[in-house]
Amino acid sequence: MGYKKPSFIENIAEKLGIIPNLHKENYQDFQDDMRHFTDEEVAQMYENFPPPEKWDNWVEYNPKVWPKKDKKTYQIVPTTCFNCESACGLTAFIDKETQEVKKFEGNPHHPGSRGRNCAKGPATINQITDPDRILFPLKRKGKRGEGEWERISWDEVLDTFAARIRKAIKEDRHNEIAYHVGRPGHEKFMNWILQGWGIDGHNSHTNICSSGARFGYNLWYGYDRPSPDHANAKFILLVSAHLESGHYFNPHAQRIIEGKMKGAKLATMDPRLSNTASMSDYWLPSYPGTEAAVLLAMALIILEEGLYNRAYLENWTNWKEYLKARHTDKEVTFENYIAAMIEEYKDFTPEFAEKESGVKAGMIVDIARQIGEAGERFASHNWRAAGASNLGGWCVARALHFLTVLTGAVGAKGGTSPNSWNKFKPTQPNSPKPQKVWNELHFPKEYPLAFFEMSQLLPHFLKEGRGKMDVYFSRVFNPVWTYPDGFTWMETLADETKFGLHAALTPTWNETAFYADFVLPMGLASERHDLNSYATHGGTWIAFRQPVLREAARRNGNPVEYTYQANPGEVWEEDEFWIELSWRIDPDGSMGIRKHFESPYRPGEKITIDEYYQYIFERVEGLTEAAKADGFTGQFAELEYMKKYGAFAIEEGESYKVNENELSEEQIKGSKVDPETDVITKDGKPIGVMIKGKAMVGFPTPSRKNEFFSQTMVDWKWPEYATPTYIKSHIHSDVLDKSKGEYVLVPTFRLPTLIHTRSGNAKWLVEISNRNPIWMHPDDAVKWGFKTGDLVKMNTDIGYFIDKVWVTQSMKPGVVACSHHIGRWRRPQDKIGNRWATNTVNIEGDGKGGWKMNTISGIKPFDSHDSDSKRIFWKDGGVHQNITHAVHPDPISGMHCWHQRVRIEVPGKDEKYGDIYVDTNKSHEIYKEWLAMSRPAPGPNGERRPLWFNRAFTPDKSEGGCYYID
Ligand code: SF4
Numbered sequence: 001m002g003y004k005k006p007s008f009i010e011n012i013a014e015k016l017g018i019i020p021n022l023h024k025e026n027y028q029d030f031q032d033d034m035r036h037f038t039d040e041e042v043a044q045m046y047e048n049f050p051p052p053e054k055w056d057n058w059v060e061y062n063p064k065v066w067p068k069k070d071k072k073t074y075q076i077v078p079t080t081c082f083n084c085e086s087a088c089g090l091t092a093f094i095d096k097e098t099q100e101v102k103k104f105e106g107n108p109h110h111p112g113s114r115g116r117n118c119a120k121g122p123a124t125i126n127q128i129t130d131p132d133r134i135l136f137p138l139k140r141k142g143k144r145g146e147g148e149w150e151r152i153s154w155d156e157v158l159d160t161f162a163a164r165i166r167k168a169i170k171e172d173r174h175n176e177i178a179y180h181v182g183r184p185g186h187e188k189f190m191n192w193i194l195q196g197w198g199i200d201g202h203n204s205h206t207n208i209c210s211s212g213a214r215f216g217y218n219l220w221y222g223y224d225r226p227s228p229d230h231a232n233a234k235f236i237l238l239v240s241a242h243l244e245s246g247h248y249f250n251p252h253a254q255r256i257i258e259g260k261m262k263g264a265k266l267a268t269m270d271p272r273l274s275n276t277a278s279m280s281d282y283w284l285p286s287y288p289g290t291e292a293a294v295l296l297a298m299a300l301i302i303l304e305e306g307l308y309n310r311a312y313l314e315n316w317t318n319w320k321e322y323l324k325a326r327h328t329d330k331e332v333t334f335e336n337y338i339a340a341m342i343e344e345y346k347d348f349t350p351e352f353a354e355k356e357s358g359v360k361a362g363m364i365v366d367i368a369r370q371i372g373e374a375g376e377r378f379a380s381h382n383w384r385a386a387g388a389s390n391l392g393g394w395c396v397a398r399a400l401h402f403l404t405v406l407t408g409a410v411g412a413k414g415g416t417s418p419n420s421w422n423k424f425k426p427t428q429p430n431s432p433k434p435q436k437v438w439n440e441l442h443f444p445k446e447y448p449l450a451f452f453e454m455s456q457l458l459p460h461f462l463k464e465g466r467g468k469m470d471v472y473f474s475r476v477f478n479p480v481w482t483y484p485d486g487f488t489w490m491e492t493l494a495d496e497t498k499f500g501l502h503a504a505l506t507p508t509w510n511e512t513a514f515y516a517d518f519v520l521p522m523g524l525a526s527e528r529h530d531l532n533s534y535a536t537h538g539g540t541w542i543a544f545r546q547p548v549l550r551e552a553a554r555r556n557g558n559p560v561e562y563t564y565q566a567n568p569g570e571v572w573e574e575d576e577f578w579i580e581l582s583w584r585i586d587p588d589g590s591m592g593i594r595k596h597f598e599s600p601y602r603p604g605e606k607i608t609i610d611e612y613y614q615y616i617f618e619r620v621e622g623l624t625e626a627a628k629a630d631g632f633t634g635q636f637a638e639l640e641y642m643k644k645y646g647a648f649a650i651e652e653g654e655s656y657k658v659n660e661n662e663l664s665e666e667q668i669k670g671s672k673v674d675p676e677t678d679v680i681t682k683d684g685k686p687i688g689v690m691i692k693g694k695a696m697v698g699f700p701t702p703s704r705k706n707e708f709f710s711q712t713m714v715d716w717k718w719p720e721y722a723t724p725t726y727i728k729s730h731i732h733s734d735v736l737d738k739s740k741g742e743y744v745l746v747p748t749f750r751l752p753t754l755i756h757t758r759s760g761n762a763k764w765l766v767e768i769s770n771r772n773p774i775w776m777h778p779d780d781a782v783k784w785g786f787k788t789g790d791l792v793k794m795n796t797d798i799g800y801f802i803d804k805v806w807v808t809q810s811m812k813p814g815v816v817a818c819s820h821h822i823g824r825w826r827r828p829q830d831k832i833g834n835r836w837a838t839n840t841v842n843i844e845g846d847g848k849g850g851w852k853m854n855t856i857s858g859i860k861p862f863d864s865h866d867s868d869s870k871r872i873f874w875k876d877g878g879v880h881q882n883i884t885h886a887v888h889p890d891p892i893s894g895m896h897c898w899h900q901r902v903r904i905e906v907p908g909k910d911e912k913y914g915d916i917y918v919d920t921n922k923s924h925e926i927y928k929e930w931l932a933m934s935r936p937a938p939g940p941n942g943e944r945r946p947l948w949f950n951r952a953f954t955p956d957k958s959e960g961g962c963y964y965i966d
Helices: 008-016 039-045 124-129 154-170 189-197 211-221 249-261 291-304 310-316 319-326 334-344 350-357 361-374 394-406 455-463 486-493 548-555 574-585 609-617 623-629 637-645 711-715 763-768 778-784 867-871 920-931
Strands: 058-061 071-080 089-095 100-106 138-141 148-151 177-181 202-204 226-228 235-239 265-269 282-284 378-382 416-418 469-475 499-506 518-521 530-532 540-545 647-651 679-682 685-691 694-696 742-746 774-776 791-795 799-807 815-817 839-845 850-857 900-905 916-919
Touching: 071 540, 071 548, 089 548, 100 124, 124 763, 154 177, 154 469, 154 499, 154 518, 154 574, 177 189, 189 202, 189 574, 202 455, 211 394, 226 378, 235 249, 235 361, 235 394, 249 265, 282 361, 291 334, 291 350, 291 361, 291 394, 310 334, 310 394, 319 334, 319 711, 350 361, 378 394, 378 416, 455 486, 455 920, 486 499, 486 920, 540 637, 574 609, 609 637, 623 637, 623 647, 637 647, 774 778, 774 791, 778 799, 916 920
Parallel strands: 177 202, 177 469, 235 265, 235 378, 265 282, 469 499, 499 518, 742 815, 774 799
Antiparallel strands: 058 071, 071 089, 089 100, 138 148, 138 518, 226 416, 530 540, 540 647, 679 685, 685 694, 742 900, 774 815, 791 799, 791 900, 799 916, 839 850, 850 916
């Protein structure tokens, strides 16, 4: 952004005050280069955001009546965005007269987002004012799925669920209670609740999202997510579109651009010319599933050309273990390690990688050399994308981290750290002990290495009679729509013998809520409490999502007891709901549950929400001092500081190379060093490793180093993948029959303006993006005679969907793609909801597993309190593609492999846009085919899962306990 000379017309308009004068001297004085300014200076420049001392009484003109100068007085309350995991800072502008939230802007005091947001942040205002939102708790009338609802009280909800859960726990049916989460984001809160109940009841969406990448990273260094330090990098390699829509995308995007402004080169591997690829110096349009081959070819070049970081490899990889296990004939020397790796990857020539991927060999060589030259300042990221798409997708993150290891960029400034180094971990009051039960509906024996719960298989497990869900909470979670195989979800959710009592906790109507018994309205970004902390850069921060009207009421001297008393309707926030429910399950404390939810400050009494957060905040390093410096000195000083600013920087970029931290004398006391491996143990547990005579903390792996060689993979029956490798995927070109019109469909990419199903109630976002056509290269379109807008029939392994073609050179030839998020629906009998985004559809089952869906009508204008609802101009709500996908669980990581083999056809003359057909018998057969690829537990010593692997809501690990198979 820079100074632009005003045109003649602008000049006059500015002088007459018709438009604001943007050309005043020094108005925007930062046209040269923002990187010379500190974060605070940049924040100040951001249009002179109101200073915090004026947040309780901020006056500005009402833009809607400009040029009339109508003054409005606002109270500004910070919170965080709930629309993706980044949790960027928001500030709510509350009209002081009406106590209504009027708009959201960024929060310059938030260290991750620094005042900036993507389109989805400010669109929170659409979500809270959506005419179709759910405002009161509802209970179904009639049969499940029939669409009839009645309003009930929170008391009835709580008593119903408390009684049912109490009974299940007392009857030792702990595994029949589950909480299934889509959008997480309240750090450790649900561990506290569910482990307080003593159940293994957490289920998440992670195996349809990020498990593949997590598994690949974890095998290397015991951390499952990367934290790239883009702003200080020299070379950035992104697998997929992280600049526009990946995890932590707005905080990352601003730092990727900062890195570029300082001279970093950016490369993007993606079969689509995404917005990210178009901003890159290099676009590598790899054939889906071949990314690991390209990365291993780069590794070979770095090894052969001596571009690796010798000291790092020597100190921080388990090369001795590798040579001893795999090259018994060789002397254990570093030179032999390098020679063995070159031998191991000798087939991964640039030419081989080009043959597999289509990426030019010359470009692979060029990028490999630049990565080698960048050395420690090599930042990279893979999250969903390739890691979430292919059989063996986890190999992509593993191969990518290989480059990070070779260059010594692990945890370096400008490199890529483990995300835990940049993330805060809360200490909770009355923390429960790990549960003593293991739920095989979440972690079945067949998938002992699965990085998260096998949630995509839950309906198949229930169909097979492996168990039932007596009490099931779906929380901001919509598997009928978001997951593959949605008709199988519908069949099981409708069956009361499989799901006994189902509550959908959701801010908005969704396709899964239609099959619930209770629909419980939960708060949006400005209506709930959550603690956030994410690895957005080389630094650590916390943020406080808070119900802004409740906070405004407190500031104005009208405090409320429960958040729903301040929120619209009776929209509650979850923390209070779960505390209240826990209290009612065990009203007299006899079950040992209630004690976890007692106040740490008022023994025997129920904890309040303020007490819960104060307990955490008073343990945050530096926050007490910051609060004091700001004048807060009372019992809730730290909480008051967080309520005021919404965020706090715990540290601002000192957390590099944490593995080199030396153990303290206290830690070393009583420890032992293994002479063979140099691993330091204490009380039988590894705590560090000797490096060049120093006791360092290392990484949380068995060797305390990066594990090039994984004995874990050997022990758990996958010796062929003991070192970083490439697995030909389920959609490799060798397995597609082009003569039959088979293609690979990339169904995973996000649009920057939408977020799964949650943006369906945000009019601005849906106005921007409302269709999901099939991206097709012109060469492929010519073969089929397609032009943009023509209908295409996409046959999957279990059915088909009919979509429209978009002919574009942005797609790699031979590959087609369809965006996520779009194709939302409701049936005629359903409660109206998300009318900005939903088609009305008809669904018919034949009673034998065959299901048809067809569109009755598209999106239409409607009457409501929002006059924009009459101005809807878009009609086409897209097509629901995921429902036609079979489940494809990777046999190792457990990740659903999203890419589909599709057979393209020209539709018959009676087939229409939006038509869908699925056979759920076929989907169950395919589930079994993939299940047969698994290699079940137990592993060594009867373990269900490697003890050093993290697990969500880790159960008790005592020997002979639930972590072991009898
Ligand atoms: S990146 Fe956008 S959607 Fe995600 S938290 Fe930030 S503002 Fe919200």
